[in-house]
Amino acid sequence: MAKRPGESPMAPGAKPKRERAEKPKADEAEYAHGGCVCGAVRFEMQVPAVWAWHDHSKASQKAQGCAYATYIGSWKKRFRIADGEDNLGRFEDVERKTTRSFCLTCGTPVLYERAHSTRIVNIPRALFESRTGREPRYHTSLGEAPDWAYAGETLAALKGYPGVMWSRPRKLKRRAVDEMFE
Numbered sequence: 001m002a003k004r005p006g007e008s009p010m011a012p013g014a015k016p017k018r019e020r021a022e023k024p025k026a027d028e029a030e031y032a033h034g035g036c037v038c039g040a041v042r043f044e045m046q047v048p049a050v051w052a053w054h055d056h057s058k059a060s061q062k063a064q065g066c067a068y069a070t071y072i073g074s075w076k077k078r079f080r081i082a083d084g085e086d087n088l089g090r091f092e093d094v095e096r097k098t099t100r101s102f103c104l105t106c107g108t109p110v111l112y113e114r115a116h117s118t119r120i121v122n123i124p125r126a127l128f129e130s131r132t133g134r135e136p137r138y139h140t141s142l143g144e145a146p147d148w149a150y151a152g153e154t155l156a157a158l159k160g161y162p163g164v165m166w167s168r169p170r171k172l173k174r175r176a177v178d179e180m181f182e
């Protein structure tokens with residue numbers, strides 16, 4: 001039975017996890033765990049990851065259904081599918097020389113591999129349930145970022161809809177006016 005996200009992998013009374021500041025010894029490798037939405041596919045990665053970045057490319061927008069995808073890159077030898085490997089579907093993008101694997105039950109994108117870095121496997125950051133040892137400080141394909149992506153505009157509470165925030169359409173108005181004079 002797959003563990004539920006957030007569930008502690010430790011037995012009751014087990015020693016708590018090491019503090020981050022303490023450097024683990026070579027024989028006490030630390031792992032970050034994660035999985036897909038339905039829990040059929042589970043994986044583990046030795047931390048720290050190689051790097052982490054925000055991918056703004058059109059291909060990743062579509063493959064993940066989002067404005068941009070945040071990935072964690074790991075050496076393949078430090079990553080393994082712990083559960084549900086048979087439940088992964090693969091899509092080879094011949095044109096872009098990439099392969100994307102996803103859970104056949106729930107559709108969650110799990111792996112993103114690129115032909116130009118064969119020793120690295122990329123995993124969506126959102127799938128991890130704990131820290132990965134890398135902050136996503138890099139941005140790629142920013143030129144492909146959509147104009148509807150949230151870019152930190154000031155938000156205000158929407159009256160009558162608790163929990164809904166919105167940005168006033170000031171920018172859109174200005175653009176509409178500009179277009180009139182083009």
Ligand SMILES: [Zn+2]
Pocket residue numbers: 036037038039040041103104105106107108
């Ligand atoms: Zn799944």
